[in-house]
Amino acid sequence: MSIAMTATCPECEARVKLTPDLEKGEILQCTDCGAELEVAETNPVELRLAPEEEEDWGE
Amino acid sequence: MSIAMTATCPECEARVKLTPDLEKGEILQCTDCGAELEVAETNPVELRLAPEEEEDWGE
């Protein structure tokens, strides 16, 4: 199962370069619009906006 | 470790016959005074009065 080398940014539809060791849940940054993207699926690759960083943490 | 064949009844001091497969916690009856005896220890054998039967049971 080889991973495609690029995918489409859901924000700006630019092509996003993918690394071979891509993992589900990984966070990437779209080099065009700068949006933070989450790898929702790897087979086939699906990207979606990553959840924002929480300002505070439980235990 | 062979178990002695008899032991003394703590109630009436008669000799109580013991079976070879004697186990700790086992309940015996003194053939002389009829008291119910518990095998407290097997090496050496120690007998004591067995607790009475409870009239009611928890789960």
Next chain:
Amino acid sequence: MIVIKIGGSLQDVDPLLSDIARYPEPMVLVHGANRELNELSSRLGHPPRMVTSERGEVSRFTDSLSMDHFLMAYAGKTNKRMVERLRSQGVNAVGLTAMDGGIAVGRRKPDLRVSEGGKLKVLHGDHSGSIERIEPRLLTLLLEHGYLPVLTPPAISHEGVAINVDGDRLAMEVSAALSAGRLLIFADTPGFLRDPDDPASLVERIRGDEIDALFASARGRARVKLLAARQALQRGIGAVGLVDGRRERPLTDALEGAGTWISA
């Protein structure tokens, strides 16, 4: 006021909990977690040790380590998942064991006479016992302020040691102490079956004076439930329902008469 006992044998309690969430009257829930405990203790390498008394009554020998597991299964997972489920449906539930606030105090019986391998033996260090007194103050306080108490064994001994007690008896004692009008015992059977293997042999109504006759032929859990029902009536509880917890609206159906109802 009604008391509801949710049997440990009931696999899916969600329909019953949802039906309870719709019920407006004050109520106390009592539950067990037998199956949870058996599974947990086996997985933790200290499998349940069931023993049989001289009169053939089966019970769980609860040493100190088993009581740790008992607290985890009953007071931890089962009690709090029930509270979570009820709260998610708008019920102001409060989970408690019968130790908390000294709700149920009783006598610990550390020595247990059992027949094992054809021999009569004494086991020591059992953390089981029987309930002698219910202190209803905490339950009444919570009920008066709109909370729904969700209660589980263990109870506590006079010396302050956790003791395993029968869930049905705890529900019965609490019903009597709070003078509940009805005690409903939900399990995974239609009710009291004349023949345990034939669901159609459901006995729908039992009068107090008919219990002894049925008692003789009852076995296992059904026997303990009949015992609890008879004592409930003797203690002034109006009616006891042995009802099916697996229906879509178990409480609604029961209150409309489904299952086995026992009254004076």
Next chain:
Amino acid sequence: MIVIKIGGSLQDVDPLLSDIARYPEPMVLVHGANRELNELSSRLGHPPRMVTSERGEVSRFTDSLSMDHFLMAYAGKTNKRMVERLRSQGVNAVGLTAMDGGIAVGRRKPDLRVSEGGKLKVLHGDHSGSIERIEPRLLTLLLEHGYLPVLTPPAISHEGVAINVDGDRLAMEVSAALSAGRLLIFADTPGFLRDPDDPASLVERIRGDEIDALFASARGRARVKLLAARQALQRGIGAVGLVDGRRERPLTDALEGAGTWISA
């Protein structure tokens, strides 16, 4: 009124519980059970998954199965063994989670950004969150009627889902909600140590405005405790004690000034 937090790191809590049993004033206990949970989840084949946030904060990823284990360790074994111990010494203890009676409600954060294996990742399905509101009614009711509430995480989300929250923060939020005069956090260290490896570097008194300076150099649990202390002062709690739970009379010594005391 004082609030006492008993840290999960404290191995032997008996001396502290006995000292608490002698203390006449109204009080709320809050405890953790970190070590119990780590041990239990490993033995049940679902070992704890500690994860690190982008800012280096370590926390426990709590999926649904881990929350079952959390309830067993915190609300089952640890909470109820504490209630048992206190009751055996004449204390009218009542064990609760912060879910019961809706004591602590907060926002669940199911998505967690972590750095793992050099990569930034998102984990889904976390049952952790932060406390947004304390509903003190049940605690006040129990205190007014002479009970000693023994409180443990988890809290509950707005949707009614159990959420793992930090025990120190729960103790702080409860202290603020009940306007407790003092919050005492007992752990297995003498108090706040300038150098964590040197027990002699105990800082005995910290004024509110000195906290930030110390905060920069603090690490791990000590850092969370300082954070909790600072917020406690901001919320009107008179003084926070970071005190040693391993002494013979930990509470008596603490109230006489032992350990680290932080006040405005």
